[in-house]
Amino acid sequence: MNSKADTHVHTYYSGVSNYKVLRFPESIIKPEVQVERARKNGMNVLCITDHDAVKGAFEAQKYAKKYDDIEIVVGEEVTSADGEVLAYWLNELVPPGLPIEETIDIIHEQGGLAVAPHPFSFYVPCLRDRIFDLNLDGIEVINGGHVDHFTNTKAQQVFKEHPGRWAPFSGSDAHSVYTTGYNWTEFEGSGAEDFRTAIENKKTIACGQPAPAFAQVQWSIEVVMGAQKMLLKALAGTLEPDEDNPLITKMISISDVKKIGGLIGGFFYLLPPMPFLAEFAATKWLSRKSHALLNELDTKFQMDREQVFKICVYVPVEYSDKMMDAIDAVIEPLYPGYRRAFSITEVTGTWKPLKGSHPYKGRPGKIETAQEHKIEFIVKENDLKRVLLKIREVHPYEEPMIDVSPTYAWKSML
Ligand SMILES: [Fe+2]
Numbered sequence: 001m002n003s004k005a006d007t008h009v010h011t012y013y014s015g016v017s018n019y020k021v022l023r024f025p026e027s028i029i030k031p032e033v034q035v036e037r038a039r040k041n042g043m044n045v046l047c048i049t050d051h052d053a054v055k056g057a058f059e060a061q062k063y064a065k066k067y068d069d070i071e072i073v074v075g076e077e078v079t080s081a082d083g084e085v086l087a088y089w090l091n092e093l094v095p096p097g098l099p100i101e102e103t104i105d106i107i108h109e110q111g112g113l114a115v116a117p118h119p120f121s122f123y124v125p126c127l128r129d130r131i132f133d134l135n136l137d138g139i140e141v142i143n144g145g146h147v148d149h150f151t152n153t154k155a156q157q158v159f160k161e162h163p164g165r166w167a168p169f170s171g172s173d174a175h176s177v178y179t180t181g182y183n184w185t186e187f188e189g190s191g192a193e194d195f196r197t198a199i200e201n202k203k204t205i206a207c208g209q210p211a212p213a214f215a216q217v218q219w220s221i222e223v224v225m226g227a228q229k230m231l232l233k234a235l236a237g238t239l240e241p242d243e244d245n246p247l248i249t250k251m252i253s254i255s256d257v258k259k260i261g262g263l264i265g266g267f268f269y270l271l272p273p274m275p276f277l278a279e280f281a282a283t284k285w286l287s288r289k290s291h292a293l294l295n296e297l298d299t300k301f302q303m304d305r306e307q308v309f310k311i312c313v314y315v316p317v318e319y320s321d322k323m324m325d326a327i328d329a330v331i332e333p334l335y336p337g338y339r340r341a342f343s344i345t346e347v348t349g350t351w352k353p354l355k356g357s358h359p360y361k362g363r364p365g366k367i368e369t370a371q372e373h374k375i376e377f378i379v380k381e382n383d384l385k386r387v388l389l390k391i392r393e394v395h396p397y398e399e400p401m402i403d404v405s406p407t408y409a410w411k412s413m414l
Contacts, residue, residue, distance in 0.1 A: 005045035008171025013056030028226030150290035170206035176219035183208025
């Protein structure tokens, strides 16, 4: 039986984001709300991975103890000095800001697992090519928050090029309930322990798609409205301090001028159709940027392909064995464990020798025919000249018919 895990979910413990001049809550969702939503989405395992925080994950774990259809893995999305890394099965907070090697060591020393989220994002701090030299247990090949086409495509391509190296992950990266349920990681078994075994055996399956743009709009409206309510209450002095809620602590701590600034900004953002326009502009930017990056990826893919040549040579049937032996003796075999790999088609060749020619068969001025073998095979570029000279040397015809066409070695395209 296969079960589902959402491997990347945030709560209001993720705090306030600093994106250039914009400051907004990462999430206003309580841990228990994410647990209920995950159950509704049919998840058997939920990993709470707040930014540089584990309190919400422990809260969710405590809350979910009453259910036997879901288990919570205590996780964290750690902001290392070199990019974000997801940590699972933690006992305590992994400190942010350390070099990535040290961060991963701390995760493993706790008995945890380390996974690269959105490893090729072009707008979120991530590990990129560092994943190749780090001791990671998995990489996210589907990140539900990345709708840009490049990030997930590139991660999937890299994953395919390194079979068995990492466990593939698909996490919603949901900062809201609206963006959950569209993608998940499947594993054989039922609970968190089976999930861990599947990761260690690299047997997880990444499923689903990123959440649609509309769900992202819902998240942004939810976050701004939630922040507006808190700011209003904070201004009126009715916002109860709650040391467990980092958003409330933040809202109370900022100056009244900043509170009013935030309220005005939020008010304009919520004016219809502003959230939709903002999402449209963001999606447009992402799609333009990812289009350019995908083109680069394609070009690189083209360059990585191994160029080989397909040769077709037409010889009289009685010469075909001699020809194949001669060719086989001068080329490097393309198929390990095999030699003399050719394809033969029987064809009828026809020609009219002219005066002064020295035909293998026939007389000048008369149309001649002969049963021929069309011999087809692939050679590497290094062998090309040598094999053409050999064909010329062995062929009985004065003017042999030889076609050469460039092509690609199919194994280099996988
Ligand atoms: Fe995240």
